[in-house]
Amino acid sequence: MGQLKEKVPVPNKVKEVQEYMKKRVGVGTSFDVGFREITIFKKKVHLYYLTGLCDTSVIVQIIKKLVSINDQERNTSKLPEVIENRLVHQQVDKVKNMDEVVDQLLSGLIVVFIDGDSEAYIIDVRKYPGRAPEEPDTEKVVRGSRDGFTENIIENTALTRRRIRDERLRNEILKVGERSKTDICISYIQDIADDGLIKVIKKELENIEIDGIAMADKTVEEFLVKQRFNPFPMVRYTERPDIAATHLFEGHVLIMVDTSPSMIITPTTYFHHVQHAQEYRQSPMIGSFVRWIRFIGILASVFLLPMWLLFVMEPTLLPSGLEFIGPNEQGNIPIFVQILLADIGVEFLRMAAIHTPTALSTAMGLIAAVLIGQIAIDVGLFSPEVILYVSISAIGSFATPSYELSMANKISRMLLVLITAMFGVEGLTVGFTLYILGLSHTKSLNTPFLWPFIPFNLNALVQILFRLSVPAMKDRPSIVHPRNNYRQP
Numbered sequence: 097m098g099q100l101k102e103k104v105p106v107p108n109k110v111k112e113v114q115e116y117m118k119k120r121v122g123v124g125t126s127f128d129v130g131f132r133e134i135t136i137f138k139k140k141v142h143l144y145y146l147t148g149l150c151d152t153s154v155i156v157q158i159i160k161k162l163v164s165i166n167d168q169e170r171n172t173s174k175l176p177e178v179i180e181n182r183l184v185h186q187q188v189d190k191v192k193n194m195d196e197v198v199d200q201l202l203s204g205l206i207v208v209f210i211d212g213d214s215e216a217y218i219i220d221v222r223k224y225p226g227r228a229p230e231e232p233d234t235e236k237v238v239r240g241s242r243d244g245f246t247e248n249i250i251e252n253t254a255l256t257r258r259r260i261r262d263e264r265l266r267n268e269i270l271k272v273g274e275r276s277k278t279d280i281c282i283s284y285i286q287d288i289a290d291d292g293l294i295k296v297i298k299k300e301l302e303n304i305e306i307d308g309i310a311m312a313d314k315t316v317e318e319f320l321v322k323q324r325f326n327p328f329p330m331v332r333y334t335e336r337p338d339i340a341a342t343h344l345f346e347g348h349v350l351i352m353v354d355t356s357p358s359m360i361i362t363p364t365t366y367f368h369h370v371q372h373a374q375e376y377r378q379s380p381m382i383g384s385f386v387r388w389i390r391f392i393g394i395l396a397s398v399f400l401l402p403m404w405l406l407f408v409m410e411p412t413l414l415p416s417g418l419e420f421i422g423p424n425e426q427g428n429i430p431i432f433v434q435i436l437l438a439d440i441g442v443e444f445l446r447m448a449a450i451h452t453p454t455a456l457s458t459a460m461g462l463i464a465a466v467l468i469g470q471i472a473i474d475v476g477l478f479s480p481e482v483i484l485y486v487s488i489s490a491i492g493s494f495a496t497p498s499y500e501l502s503m504a505n506k507i508s509r510m511l512l513v514l515i516t517a518m519f520g521v522e523g524l525t526v527g528f529t530l531y532i533l534g535l536s537h538t539k540s541l542n543t544p545f546l547w548p549f550i551p552f553n554l555n556a557l558v559q560i561l562f563r564l565s566v567p568a569m570k571d572r573p574s575i576v577h578p579r580n581n582y583r584q585p
Contacts, residue, residue: 103193108214110140113194117144120198129201136165136179137172140211149204151223157184158206158219176213183208187220199277224248229255232335232357234499239377244335249279249354252337256283256350259341264288272301272316276308280316283340283350290347290577296541297349297362312356320351320362321540327507329500330540332364339373347578363543363576366535367560369498370394375563383563390495397492398505399528401435402512404485406524413521423479432517434478438486439510441468547575 107113114131117123123131123144130150132143141162145155161182169178180188191197197216201207204222229243229251245252253267264286271277280301284294300320309315313333317323321330334340335357340350343361351360361368370390375383407414408422408431423431472478489509496502508531515523538545548556556573558564572578 103195105193106191106197106209106214106216108212110142110209110211113142113209116194120194121201132159134159134163136162137169137175139175141179142209143206144201144209145206145221146201146204149224150206150221154185154221155206158221176210176215179208179210180217183217183219185219185221189218190215191218192216199271202277203279222250224250226251235334235336235339235373235497237372237374237377240373241336241338243337245337245340245352245357245359247355247357249281249352252352252357252359253281253283255337256340256344259337260285260344265344268298270298270301272304273306273308276310278309278312279354281352281354283344283352285344285347288345288347288572288578288580289349290579293349293363293541293577297351301351309353312353313351313358313360316351316353317360320360326534326538327504328366328535328538328545329369329498329504330364330538332361332368332498333358333500334361335359336373345583346572347576363541365540365543365547365575366501366545367548369501370496372497378563380563380565384561387561387563390497393492393495394505395492397489397496397502398509398531399512400489400492401439401485401509402516402524402527404481405432405435405513405516406521409517409520423481428476429478430517431479431482432513434482435486435513436510438478438482439489439506439513442486442490443506543575 104116107116110133114123117129117131118125121129121144123129128147130143130145130147134141134143143155143159161184162179165178165182191200192215197207197218200218204224206219206221208217208219210217224247226246226248229246231237231242232244235244243255245255249269256267257265262285266282266284266286268282270280270282272280282294282297282301297320301316304316304319306315306319317331323330334343340359340361344350348364349362351362353360371387372390375387378386404421411419411422414421429437469478469483473480473483493502493506496505512524512527512531515527517523519526536544536546536550544551547553548560553574555571556575559569567584570582570584572581572583574581
């Protein structure tokens, strides 16, 4: 990443180490960079650590053990070996260059230097500040586990390990960002995931050249899939360990970014974004019913408003018995402008709900629904039918499990309303065709976005349309090219 730096070896004199650490990481300047010097058999031993990222109780125990060497040991010729044995921790590594020392120190590990020794000892005593695992707000279920990923990458890998106790589960870690040095973990099951997919993801992550990724997973996604102005989500996010484990079993690769509770699932298709964990916590019949209701809501969120606008513009297209569809009063503003204004107004409410404190959210909802909505109808700004159909479309957006997909569908809906208002039947036909063509030409890590519809795969399409029982789902999705295609013998 950037220009290659010549690695500086660990000096065998702790005074030189101290000078280097003062210049490099600000020992004595930054209050959170801790330093402690102790003497063992007339030799200086230096300890460096970050006060906010280390477990203080473990550091105290290590210092006690090191100091006790003066009273309990007599062999001074093998001091480094004695000190290494007294580092009471399950994970102790040796390093020989200062660049790795600094990287590990800034990640929250403690570093021990011994005067006269050209190696440093790295002890993993990290204890990142954070919250306890709790159910994600955006992926709630009626029945099922209530734990969720947190901002701690160590806890996140543990939550996955708890569900996949397979010796072939691999968690490979690397650092990204010249300044942030953010930990990124690539998770996959070795004998299931496609080797080609793993290599592509590793290559893309290793090629990221940037100062830092403060926005964590989203920044990684933009480097990984190069989405540009395509509004449709190229990867799927989840904060639920059970969903992450399910995708690992299918052959997907997960990307965990430290400081983010959202796991990136790759590769994904359009239909991965329309499924929810709740469907698999119910019987197959109920799960299929819930899935179809969700499908109807998603279709309504995209096509209901442009279709209704077309019928308002061309009442002769309405079949007999449906002549009541359309506004009884046209109002003072053209219908398509009312639709756009109401749609933008709903987006205002969504944004306001995010930024409004919980104690005030009820009052905000009352103001929006009772005052603004009703008064807008009374003064002739909106017709009642516009409010009705915009509300149904908004509910369909909220029923979409993927927030990213719901926002992409909102943009598509507004473009379809505009083109229908300008060109009528021809506009809606062309807009719908472009919508499908855009989806069919979209690929995420060489994965067709509309699979299994395009290219067609009947068995996979049946599993998308209906929630089958687990014993009936014996094959893994072929789109991820699993090395082991069978879930069950």
